[in-house]
């Protein structure tokens with residue numbers, strides 16, 4: 499681990515890793531140091547047996563106020579193209595890592611979420627926001643276009659009209675509106691945010707972990723494919739998932755057909771009865 503002050507928090511409780519942007523005095527904006535530490539933390543968590551899910555949240559009043567205009571933009575630009583590309587790589591690397599993370603991931607958006615923050619927001623599989631949170635593509639307000647994937651995130655999540663309005667006006671929207679515009683799954687009052695995220699964690703922790711990883715990857719991949727390509731990809735993806743875990747689905751079938759202990763339409767099989775792969 500690097501010697502810099504810790505600007506990323508991480509605690510593990512009951513198989514949930516709570517990872518936090520931890521620069522509350524700077525509204526958790528992403529500096530090169532923060533980006534490096536996030537990658538280290540994700541590296542450490544990805545294959546640990548005591549971690550089944552990762553929740554990404556922010557300390558204080560912000561989730562993340564986007565890229566650090568001073569340390570990420572102004573100071574790296576002063577180093578020339580080498581510095582700029584290095585900083586971009588450090589940011590994009592941990593977002594990409596998060597997009598394809600081995601464990602399910604939830605963005606728990608407690609407050610401000612701007613610009614570059616849309617990278618990790620979109621990288622998380624699910625996003626639950628506080629109604630009181632504020633989201634914005636604020637780039638236009640300081641004279642740039644929403645880069646770093648932010649425009650793509652808006653267009654992929656929202657309707658064309660909403661994305662265009664969001665990007666061109668730079669007006670912040672509430673968590674409630676972010677849910678209406680499909681930037682997040684849902685919004686709940688800030689006071690209930692952690693409880694709702696914990697409920698969701700409990701649901702996901704009961705699922706077959708290999709099937710979850712294959713499922714989340716499939717959802718991201720097939721979005722860009724034709725129907726024919728998606729059909730083929732999904733056959734191969736299932737067959738390759740069987741390589742890592744061939745007992746899970748057999749146990750699921752057994753519990754439904756033979757044991758009659760659950761119904762897949764309305765429940766989940768008991769993974770604790772399954773042989774370890």
Ligand code: COA
Pocket residue numbers: 523524525527559563564565566567568569610612613614615636637
């Ligand atoms: N980059 C660099 N510094 C930032 C920052 C960012 N993205 N966001 C906040 N900060 C710093 C402020 O400069 C201030 O530093 P200081 O205490 O040394 O003066 C500190 O964080 C607190 O910010 P402040 O603006 O006083 O907090 P606030 O609660 O009144 O407002 C925001 C919060 C998020 C509305 C406001 O900080 C803001 O607009 N930030 C920029 C958001 C943005 O456009 N991000 C997109 C970047 S791609």
